[in-house]
Amino acid sequence: MSNWQDDAASDLVLNAGPRLALLTRGEGSYLWDADGRRHLDFLAGIAVTSLGHAHPVFVEAISKQAATLAHVSNYFATPPQLALAARLKRLAGAGIDGRVFFSNSGAEANEAAFKLARLHGGTERPRILALENGFHGRTMGSLALTAKATMRAPFEPMPGGVEHIPATVEALEAAIDDRVAAVIVEPIQGEAGVVELPAGYLAAARSLTLKHGALLIVDEIQTGAGRTGAWFGFSHDGITPDAITLAKGIGGGFPIGALVTFGAASSLFTPGSHGSTFGGNPLATAVADAVLAEIEHSGLVDNAARRGEELRAVIDGIGSPLVDGIRGRGLLIGVGLTAPVAGDVVAAAQERGLIINAANPETVRIAPALNIGDAEIAEFAELFAAALADVQASAASAPETGKVHA
Ligand SMILES: *Cc1c(COP(=O)(O)O)cnc(C)c1O
Numbered sequence: 141m142s143n144w145q146d147d148a149a150s151d152l153v154l155n156a157g158p159r160l161a162l163l164t165r166g167e168g169s170y171l172w173d174a175d176g177r178r179h180l181d182f183l184a185g186i187a188v189t190s191l192g193h194a195h196p197v198f199v200e201a202i203s204k205q206a207a208t209l210a211h212v213s214n215y216f217a218t219p220p221q222l223a224l225a226a227r228l229k230r231l232a233g234a235g236i237d238g239r240v241f242f243s244n245s246g247a248e249a250n251e252a253a254f255k256l257a258r259l260h261g262g263t264e265r266p267r268i269l270a271l272e273n274g275f276h277g278r279t280m281g282s283l284a285l286t287a288k289a290t291m292r293a294p295f296e297p298m299p300g301g302v303e304h305i306p307a308t309v310e311a312l313e314a315a316i317d318d319r320v321a322a323v324i325v326e327p328i329q330g331e332a333g334v335v336e337l338p339a340g341y342l343a344a345a346r347s348l349t350l351k352h353g354a355l356l357i358v359d360e361i362q363t364g365a366g367r368t369g370a371w372f373g374f375s376h377d378g379i380t381p382d383a384i385t386l387a388k389g390i391g392g393g394f395p396i397g398a399l400v401t402f403g404a405a406s407s408l409f410t411p412g413s414h415g416s417t418f419g420g421n422p423l424a425t426a427v428a429d430a431v432l433a434e435i436e437h438s439g440l441v442d443n444a445a446r447r448g449e450e451l452r453a454v455i456d457g458i459g460s461p462l463v464d465g466i467r468g469r470g471l472l473i474g475v476g477l478t479a480p481v482a483g484d485v486v487a488a489a490q491e492r493g494l495i496i497n498a499a500n501p502e503t504v505r506i507a508p509a510l511n512i513g514d515a516e517i518a519e520f521a522e523l524f525a526a527a528l529a530d531v532q533a534s535a536a537s538a539p540e541t542g543k544v545h546a
Contacts (some may be wrong), residue, residue, distance in 0.1 A: 144159075144162040144174065145158065145159070160490060161173045161179070161490070163179075165194075166189075166192070166193025167192075168193050168194075169181050169303055169509050171193065171392050171495065179181060179490070179493050180493060180516065180519050180523060181509070182494060182495060182506050182507070183489035183497045183505070183507055183508075184508055184509050184518055186388065187330070187362050188391070188393055190431060190435060190440070190511075191392050191510070192509035192511060193393075194233060195434070196492075197430050197431065198392050198394075198430065198431060201426050201427045201431075202394065202426075204426070205213075205427065206423060210421065211422065212268055212274040212416075212420065212421070212423040214420065218422040219422075220429055221242070223425070223429050224240075224242075224426075224428050224429040224432070225240040225242075225425075226422075227241075227429055228386070228400050230399065231371050232400050233380065234401070237406050238400060238403075239401050239406040240400050241398065241399040241414065242398050242416070243397035243398065243399070243416055243419045244395050244396060244416065244418050244419055244424070245277075246282075246387030246388060247276075247277030247282040247397075248279065248416065248419070249361065249397035250281065250282040250285060250324075250359060250385050252399040253322075254284070254285065254299070254403065255409075255413070256355065256357070256405060256408055257321045259408040260321050260355050260365050261320075261322070262321075265319050266300070266318060267301055267303060267320045267321060268303070268321055269324070269327055269354075270287065270324050271287065271304060272286045273287050273329055273332035273544070274287045274304070274307075274324075274325070274329060275326070275330065275331035276324065276359055280298065280299060281299050283295060284298035286427070287304045292366075306331075307337055307341065308338060309338065309341055309345075312341075312344065312345060312348055316348050317393035318352050322356070322357050323349050323354055323355070323356055324357040324358075325341075325342070325345060325356075326358075326359045326360075326362065326363065326365050327342065327372075328468055328472060330472065330499070331541070333467075333497060333502065334467045334472055334473060334499060335467060335474070336469070342358070342374055342515060343377055349382075355383060358373065358381045358383070359384075359385050359446070360372045360384045360385060360386050361386060361387045362388055362472065364386045364391035365388070365510075366435050366441035366444050367471055367472050367507070367510070368469040368471075369470030369471070370441065372384060380402055380403075382401065382404075382413075384400050385399050385400075386396065386399075389510075390428045390432060394423075394431075396424040396425070396427070409414055438511065440510040442540050443511060443512075444510045447471060447508075447512050449512075451471070452466050454517060454520070455523075455524065457521075458521070458524065458528060460483065460523045461478065461532065462485070462528050462532055463478070464476040464477055464478045464502075471507060471508055472505075473507070474503045474504070475503065477504065479502075479535070481535065482499070482500065482502060482503055482504050483501065485498070485504050485528060485531050486498045488527040491527075491530075492530075493523060494524060496528065508520075522544075540541040
């Protein structure tokens with residue numbers, strides 16, 4: 141058998157670094173690699189596998205629907221698609237006027253949101269406000285909304301009109317006027333390192349957008365589906381947005397995204413103005429509907445809130461001098477570090493069989509399945525403490541660099 145690392149290096153597009161392991165199987169919060177090693181998965185495919193791996197509900201939904209009807213095109217409706225649209229409207233509080241557009245990824249959901257903003261703005265409102273450090277995806281429209289200049293630069297020119305402003309109410313107040321079509325924000329900036337909006341930001345953004353006739357679009361791709369201990373990130377703030385975008389956790393591992401519109405924003409798309417061949421097919425929507433039903437009926441939103449508190453206490457209790465603070469909400473947690481050693485902590489964790497992620501050099505991101513319990517938390521506590529200690533020890537033995545992997 142050829143070496144998988146060589147195959148990956150020669151056959152996969154060079155948009156990412158070397159793959160970390162060859163994973164072959166999953167069950168619950170555990171993954172196994174090709175060497176038979178077990179890993180505790182506290183990343184969940186970047187906040188995607190809400191129910192963990194190979195959950196019976198996921199397996200049954202996908203198997204049953206695959207054996208029934210997988211795809212028909214959007215010339216037709218199917219029962220799973222209608223069930224999921226109704227469920228998303230209800231969970232989001234989109235009311236009877238709400239509508240849902242289905243896509244296959246987060247970036248595509250944000251492309252739909254971008255087009256929604258253009259339809260609303262027309263020629264009178266060419267401006268779209270997004271936040272510094274915001275991440276909205278890698279396709280051209282969603283990339284234009286993404287703040288990081290180094291991600292955008294090689295692909296200029298971007299679709300026009302997008303401005304990135306600091307995530308403060310004052311900056312929004314100063315920037316917004318009647319030429320703004322939409323303001324797009326993440327309730328917690330996941331890719332930026334699990335950075336929360338300032339308290340009261342969403343409420344202020346809601347009243348400012350209403351005052352100036354702009355749409356408020358909330359990117360819930362990472363924060364949605366119960367991840368933060370509420371159904372959506374905006375739910376904590378008691379506001380009603382004009383649109384939200386979803387993906388990641390709603391499919392539990394099946395690729396699906398959605399744009400949910402509220403109120404008047406629901407009548408902006410007209411026949412022919414947008415579309416997707418795969419979007420909302422019965423296979424994807426049956427799986428997502430089953431995943432969300434399981435989250436609902438097994439109380440996993442509350443579990444995310446409760447287990448998030450427990451994880452915070454556990455991380456705090458380790459008392460590592462490397463830990464600077466804990467950010468985020470529910471089961472979307474960013475552990476801020478006192479030095480840019482997140483990559484080292486993640487590598488040390490992986491050595492010990494724990495999968496976590498470095499959202500940036502100073503932040504470890506933790507986003508386990510929503511159904512974790514006492515056993516997973518206890519094992520995480522042990523492995524994470526050991527990984528921090530490993531990095532601490534090697535930093536002490538190499539004080540001039542402070543790095544393990546120079
Ligand atoms: C992951 C993510 C996206 C992009 O989703 P893809 O499915 O990778 O295209 C957009 N916005 C946020 C907030 C995300 O976390």
